[in-house]
Amino acid sequence: MKELVSRCPIEEVMQVLSGRWPTLLLYYLKDGTKRFSDLRRDNPTVSHKMLTQELRKLEKAGIVQRTTFEGYPLRVEYDLTPAGLGLVPLIDALGDWWEETEDARLGTGRLIERAVQAST
Amino acid sequence: MKELVSRCPIEEVMQVLSGRWPTLLLYYLKDGTKRFSDLRRDNPTVSHKMLTQELRKLEKAGIVQRTTFEGYPLRVEYDLTPAGLGLVPLIDALGDWWEETEDARLGTGRLIERAVQAST
DNA sequence: AGTAAATTACGCACCTTTTCGTAACCAGGA
DNA sequence: TCCTGGTTACGAAAAGGTGCGTAATTTACT
Numbered sequence: 014m015k016e017l018v019s020r021c022p023i024e025e026v027m028q029v030l031s032g033r034w035p036t037l038l039l040y041y042l043k044d045g046t047k048r049f050s051d052l053r054r055d056n057p058t059v060s061h062k063m064l065t066q067e068l069r070k071l072e073k074a075g076i077v078q079r080t081t082f083e084g085y086p087l088r089v090e091y092d093l094t095p096a097g098l099g100l101v102p103l104i105d106a107l108g109d110w111w112e113e114t115e116d117a118r119l120g121t122g123r124l125i126e127r128a129v130q131a132s133t
Numbered sequence: 134m135k136e137l138v139s140r141c142p143i144e145e146v147m148q149v150l151s152g153r154w155p156t157l158l159l160y161y162l163k164d165g166t167k168r169f170s171d172l173r174r175d176n177p178t179v180s181h182k183m184l185t186q187e188l189r190k191l192e193k194a195g196i197v198q199r200t201t202f203e204g205y206p207l208r209v210e211y212d213l214t215p216a217g218l219g220l221v222p223l224i225d226a227l228g229d230w231w232e233e234t235e236d237a238r239l240g241t242g243r244l245i246e247r248a249v250q251a252s253t
Numbered sequence: 254a255g256t257a258a259a260t261t262a263c264g265c266a267c268c269t270t271t272t273c274g275t276a277a278c279c280a281g282g283a
Numbered sequence: 284t285c286c287t288g289g290t291t292a293c294g295a296a297a298a299g300g301t302g303c304g305t306a307a308t309t310t311a312c313t
Contacts, residue, residue, distance in 0.1 A: 014153050015297085018178050023156050023228040030227075031151040033134050036143050049262055058138050060300050065263060075238025085308040087261040096234040103226050107150075108143040110223055114216035118195025135271080169288055180274050185289060205282045207287040 029074045034059060034067040036104055042077065042093045043101050049089050076100060149194045154179060154187040156224055162197065162213045163221050169209050196220060 014031060017024050030036060041047055041055045052064060059067075068091060071077035076097035082088040093101070134151060137144050150156060161167055161175045172184060179187075188211060191197035196217035202208040213221070 018153060018176070019157065021160075021228065022231040023160070023224060024153065026227045026231040027150070027153070027156050030147070033138065033144065033147070036147050037139065040141075040143070056138070061263070062265095062301085063299065066299090075234070075240075081262090085260075085306075087263080087306075089262060094238065096237045099234060100227075100230060103223070103230055104143060106223050106226070107146045107220075108141065110220060111142040111146040114195070114219060117216045118214065120195075181289080182275085182291095183273070186273095201288090205286075207281085207289090209288060 029070060029076070030104075032067070034063060035071060038067060038071065039076070039093070039097065039101060039104060042091060043098070046090050046092050048091070052091065071097070149190060149196070150224075152187075154183060155191060158187060158191060159196070159213070159217065159221060159224060162211060163218070166210050166212050168211070172211065191217070 014028055017028065037056060038052065041052055047055070049064065049068075052068075053059060053061065068077060068079065072079045075094055078092045078094050078097075080090045080092070082090070134148055137148065157176060158172065161172055167175070169184070169188075172188075173179060173181070188197060188199065192199050195214055198212045198214045198217075200210045200212070202210070
């Protein structure tokens with residue numbers, strides 16, 4: 014999803030939040046400052062390439078704050094920005110919706126044969 | 134994003150909503166019933182294949198209702214399920230958040246050099 | 254004292270996997 | 284034969300994983 018096909022804000026947010034990692038990172042970061050290596054430990058299946066790439070995407074979007082410290086070994090800290098913090102409850106709401114509607118979504122509806130009508 | 138790495142509902146929703154089309158389709162469908170060809174017209178950049186694929190994904194997730202009518206020419210209608218309708222305001226909220234926080238996200242924060250401290 | 258190794262957060266190149274568009278084909282009744 | 288909605292095969296392009304290189308300092312060993 015490189016380019017946008019509409020100029021609506023929703024497509025823009027989704028461009029940033031799409032994929033496996035953005036929301037997961039949001040969740041690890043909402044508990045406070047994390048270093049790069051912390052995030053890798055938290056989720057052992059991210060490759061370092063993906064992790065840097067996604068963190069930079071979130072940073073560019075203003076959701077994540079990246080702070081580097083001089084000295085060695087290198088140290089870089091990641092936090093949510095205030096805006097990023099405000100995003101958390103919205104993502105939570107999506108998760109809640111998913112759980113709450115599980116029965117409705119996967120319930121009887123799937124099994125019922127849809128009305129088959131003659132087109133007039 | 135074929136497989137899930139966590140069992141959290143958020144990753145599950147994002148698996149369904151990720152990408153360019155799911156939220157766009159949600160938006161075209163929230164105005165009421167649409168046929169396959171309507172949706173293609175609404176968004177001329179979706180390929181035939183992508184459209185069916187995404188619609189089926191949404192159908193499987195219980196967000197979209199697919200109804201076929203017998204008679205010719207063939208007719209298939211797509212609607213949001215009640216659950217799908219409930220999703221719309223949540224996506225709206227994301228879009229609003231994106232717009233509202235634009236200044237905060239892209240504002241001065243980006244330009245400020247971060248604190249650079251000597252590691253003790 | 255002097256050398257070697259480890260440390261952290263990456264960037265880069267290479268290669269595999271996944272995704273997506275194109276295009277052709279299908280069904281089945283008017 | 285045309286229409287709509289859909290499937291399939293193929294190939295190109297994009298996404299993503301692996302491993303190597305690197306910085307400058309500390310620690311570890313001899």
